[in-house]
Amino acid sequence: MKQVETQIIKTYKAAVHLRRATEQQIKGALRSLADALQQNTAVLIKANGKDLALQAPDNPRNDRLMLNEQRIKAIANAVRKISRLPDPSGKVLEKKVLPNKLLLEKVAVPLGVVGAIYESRPNVTFDIAALCIRSRNGCLLKGSSEADNTNKAAIKLIKKALEDNGINADCVTLLPSEREVVQHLFTATRYIDVLIPRGSASLIEYVRKNSQVPVIETGAGVCHVYIEQEADLNKAVNIAVNAKVSRPSVCNAADTLLVDEAVAPAFLEAVQPQLAKYGVEVFADNTAFKLLKGYPHLQKAKPEHFDTEFQSLRCAVKVVKGIEEALVHIQEHSTRHSEAIVSENKKHCKRFMQEVDAAAVYANASTRFTDGEEFGLGAEIGISTQKLHARGPFALEKLVTEKWMVTGNGQVR
Numbered sequence: 001m002k003q004v005e006t007q008i009i010k011t012y013k014a015a016v017h018l019r020r021a022t023e024q025q026i027k028g029a030l031r032s033l034a035d036a037l038q039q040n041t042a043v044l045i046k047a048n049g050k051d052l053a054l055q056a057p058d059n060p061r062n063d064r065l066m067l068n069e070q071r072i073k074a075i076a077n078a079v080r081k082i083s084r085l086p087d088p089s090g091k092v093l094e095k096k097v098l099p100n101k102l103l104l105e106k107v108a109v110p111l112g113v114v115g116a117i118y119e120s121r122p123n124v125t126f127d128i129a130a131l132c133i134r135s136r137n138g139c140l141l142k143g144s145s146e147a148d149n150t151n152k153a154a155i156k157l158i159k160k161a162l163e164d165n166g167i168n169a170d171c172v173t174l175l176p177s178e179r180e181v182v183q184h185l186f187t188a189t190r191y192i193d194v195l196i197p198r199g200s201a202s203l204i205e206y207v208r209k210n211s212q213v214p215v216i217e218t219g220a221g222v223c224h225v226y227i228e229q230e231a232d233l234n235k236a237v238n239i240a241v242n243a244k245v246s247r248p249s250v251c252n253a254a255d256t257l258l259v260d261e262a263v264a265p266a267f268l269e270a271v272q273p274q275l276a277k278y279g280v281e282v283f284a285d286n287t288a289f290k291l292l293k294g295y296p297h298l299q300k301a302k303p304e305h306f307d308t309e310f311q312s313l314r315c316a317v318k319v320v321k322g323i324e325e326a327l328v329h330i331q332e333h334s335t336r337h338s339e340a341i342v343s344e345n346k347k348h349c350k351r352f353m354q355e356v357d358a359a360a361v362y363a364n365a366s367t368r369f370t371d372g373e374e375f376g377l378g379a380e381i382g383i384s385t386q387k388l389h390a391r392g393p394f395a396l397e398k399l400v401t402e403k404w405m406v407t408g409n410g411q412v413r
Contacts, residue, residue, distance in 0.1 A: 003176075004175060004176065004181055004184045005184060005188075007140075007173050007175060008140060008173075008175075008184065008185075008188050008191050008192065009191055010170040010173065011113055011138045011139070011140055011170055011171060011172075011173045011191075012112075012113050012138060012190075012191035012192075013170070014138060014168040014169075014170035014171040015110075015112060015113050015136075015137065015138030015171055017167060017168035017171060018110075018133070018136045018137070018138060018167060018168070018171040019089075019110060019136045021136070021166075021167050023087065025165045025166055025167055026083075026087070026133060026134060026136070026165075026167075027083045027084075028164075028165040029133055029161045029162050029164070029165040029167055030079055030080070030082060030083035030130055030133060030134060030161070031080065031083050032160075032161035032164050032165060033079050033126070033129075033130065033157060033158060033161035034076040034077070034079040034080045034083070035076075036157045036160065036161055037072055037075055037076040037079065037126070037157065038072065038073065038076050040153075040157060041069055041072050041073075043153055044067055044072055044150065044153050044154070045067055045068065045069070045072070047149040047150045047152070047153035048065070048066065048067040048122065048147075048149070048150045048153075050149040051065060051120075051122075051146060051147050051148065051149045051150050052065060052066060054146070055146065060249060060311050060312040061119070061120045061146065061249065061311075063247070063248075063249040064119075064120050064121045064249050064250070065120040065121070065122065065146055065147055065150075067122060067123070067150065071123065075123050075126050075127070078126075078127065078130070078373055078378065078379040079126060079130045079379075081373070081378050081379075082130045082131060082134050082378040082379060082396065083130075083134065085134060085378050085396055087134065087135070087136070088108060088134075088135050088396050088397050088399060088400045089108050089109050089110050089135060089136050089400050090107065090108065090109075091107065091108040092105050092106070092107055093106045093107065093108055093402065094106040100411050101408070101409065101411065102406055102407070102408050102411055103406070103407040103408070104404060104405075104406055105404070105405045105406075105407075106402055106403075106404055106405075107402065107403050107404075107405055108400040108401075108402060109400060109401060109402065109403045110135055110136040110137045110399065110400060110401075111135075111137050111193045111194055111399055111400065111401055112137065112138065112192075112193035112194075113137065113138035113139070113140065113191060113192050113193050114128070114132050114137045114138070114139050114140070114192075114193065114194055114196065114381075114399065115140040115142065115185050115188075115192045115194070115195045115196070115213065116128045116139070116140065116141055116142065116195075116196050116197075116198065116381065117142045117182055117185065117195065117196070117197045117198070117199075117203070117207055118141075118142070118143055118144070118197070118198040118199050119143075119144045119146070119147075119198070119199035119200065119203060120143075120144050120146040120147045121147070121198075121199075122143070122147045122150040122151055122154060124143075124198060124381075125141055125143060125147075125150075125151050125154045125155070125158075125174070126154060126158070126379075127379035127380065127381065128141060128196075128381050129141065129158050129172045130379060131378070131379060131380070131381060131395065131396050131399060132171075132172065132399065133162070133167075133171070133172065134378075134396055135396055135399035135400060137399055138171045138172075139171065139172045139173070140173050140175060140185065140192065141155070141172070141173065141174045141175065142175045142177070142181055142182060142185060143174070143177055144177060144199075145177040145178070147177075148177045151174055151177070152174065154174075155172070155173075155174040158172050159172065182207070182210075185211070185213065186207075186210050186211040186212055186213060187212055187213075188213065189212050189213055192213045193213075193214070194213065194214050194215070194216055195207060195211050195213045195214070195215050195216075196215070196216050196218060196381050196382060196394070197215065197217065197218065198218045198381065198382040200220060200309075201220035201309060201335070204217055204218070204220060216384055216386065216389060216390060216394065217384060217385055217386045218381065218382025218383055218384055218385070218394060220251060220309045220335050220337070221251035221252055221253070221255070221309055221335055221337035221338060221367075221370075221383070222255050222256070222307060222308065222309050222333060222334060222335045222337070223243070223251075223252060223253065223254050223255055223256075223334075223335075223337055223338045223339060223340075223367045224254065224255070224256045224257075224258055224329075224330050224333075224334065224339050224340070225239060225240050225243050225254045225256075225257050225258070225340045225341075225342065225366075225367065226258040226259075226260075226320075226323075226326045226330070226339075226340065226341045226342065226352070227240065227257065227258065227259045227260060227263060227267050227342050228260050228263075228323060228326070228341055228342060228343035228345060228348055228352075229260040229261075229262035229263050229322070229343075230343050230344045230345040230348070231260075231263060231267070231342040231343050231344065232342070232344055232364075233263065233266060233267055233270055235342055235364060236263075236267055236270075236271075236342040237267070237270050237271045237274060239340065239342050239364070239365065239366050240254065240257055240271055240342075241271065241274045241275065241278075242366045242368060243340065243366045243367045243368055244257075244275070244278075244280060244313075244315050245275075245278045245280065245313065246366075246368050247368070248310070248311065248312055248313050248314075249311045249312065250311075250368075251309070251337060251370075251383060252337065252338050252360075252367050252368050252369070252370040252371065252383070253310075253311070253367070253368065254315060254340075254366075254367055255308060255309055255310050255315055255316065256306055256315065256316040256317070256318065256333070257271075257315060257316070257317045257318070258318050258319075258320050258326045258329060258330075259288065259317065259318070259319050259320070260319075260320060260321075260322060260323075260326070261287070261319050261320065261321055261322075264287065264288065264291055264319045265291055268288065268291045268292055268317075269291075272292065272295050275295075275297075275315075276295065276296055276297065278313055279297060279313055280297060280313045280314065280315060281297040281299065281313060281314040281315075282295060282297060282298050282299070282314075282315060282316075282317055283299050283300070283301040283302070283305040283314065283315070283316045283317070284298060284299070284300065284301055284316075284317045284318075285300075285301050285316075285317065285318045285319060286300070287319035288301075288317040288318060288319050289301075291319070292317070301316050301317070301318070306318065306329075306333050307333055309335070323348050323351065323352070326341075326352075327352070327355055327356065330356055331356075331357070334356070334357070334358060335385060336357055336358045336359060336385045337358060337359055337360070337370070337383060337385050338358060338359065338360045338361075338362070338367040338370040338383075339352075339356045339358045339360075339361050339362070339367070340361070340362035340363070340364075340365065340366065340367050341353075341362070341363050341364075342363075342364055343363070343364070349363040349364070358385075359383055359384065359385050359391050359392040360383075360392055370383055370392070370393065371383075371393060372393035372394075372395040375392075375393050375395075377393050377395035377396065377397065378395055378396055379395070380393040380394055380395040381394045381395070381399075382394050384398075
């Protein structure tokens with residue numbers, strides 16, 4: 001694995017070239033990458049097909065792994081949006097002159113080198129690379145073996161876009177997909193400033209426990225939608241179904257529906273045909289099980305179902321006695337990603353949004369909006385569920401830290 005150490009050091013050194021690149025070069029590289037994505041759609045789909053062919057047909061991760069023309073076009077558009085966003089580095093955050101005439105300026109600067117460890121989502125390769133280029137951070141990408149062919153095709157386009165715009169291509173590096181590589185990332189404290197795991201709860205936990213490099217967690221999502229007793233049931237059905245089925249494999253998809261007992265019979269009767277249309281498998285508590293009798297994909301819930309990020313067309317359903325029980329359940333089972341209440345009671349909505357501890361909290365909207373692009377931030381590296389440095393969509397604005405620049409005229413202390 002000497003090769004990995006060499007690649008890490010090369011990226012560390014190349015990051016300096018990125019910091020001194022002109023705005024024209026940075027924006028040009030991103031525009032070139034966006035154009036290359038669409039010009040090489042067939043190449044990417046062919047490489048992606050090789051990866052998909054190695055997976056079991058019923059693997060729930062296949063949806064995350066798959067690229068098609070529509071998704072590639074969306075990635076290209078996201079890269080173009082990032083190119084139009086302002087550079088987050090170089091901003092003067094604070095400026096003052098001390099009594100001794102020293103000029104102090106607190107300036108936003110790149111983090112340095114960002115390492116990303118992620119699973120079978122090849123779009124992440126482009127998202128992270130583009131965000132790091134725009135924020136002038138070196139970038140080390142460690143994808144999974146499941147997406148190896150796709151990621152190798154992707155890095156060729158990224159490096160060519162950099163080279164064509166006079167930027168050292170070593171500032172973005174795709175590391176080998178073997179699992180042993182992560183051990184080198186964990187210990188490269190001299191060359192890597194932050195590690196960001198993106199994927200399953202087990203991956204994130206493993207990185208957090210073992211890395212000597214500081215870690216920013218992009219958490220797994222066990223997300224809830226609470227149907228409160230004063231909910232508009234049409235809204236409630238639309239929101240619950242969208243949160244579950246629009247893209248079930250992603251982290252902002254709903255995993256548990258909490259339903260107030262006062263509206264449980266009416267809501268569950270209304271939502272059944274919509275869930276059945278998509279073949280959603282439901283794990284229901286005792287009360288919900290009785291109300292859903294006759295639903296074609298029904299099972300009794302076990303305790304572990306309420307702590308599961310399903311990443312598929314499955315969900316848990318629990319009937320609660322009111323907002324108090326809903327809040328307690330969320331506090332005990334949430335991974336602090338995205339949580340929603342559906343209610344026309346403004347007081348209860350306000351209380352829910354104030355008390356629920358999550359990166360994104362919704363009133364009368366789907367959890368599926370927790371996304372950097374949806375929030376107008378461009379693409380994101382992931383959804384941070386921790387509280388230090390960044391929380392929520394970890395996008396361009398968070399890929400910086402601070403530096404004090406002090407200008408004097410011979411002052412000594």
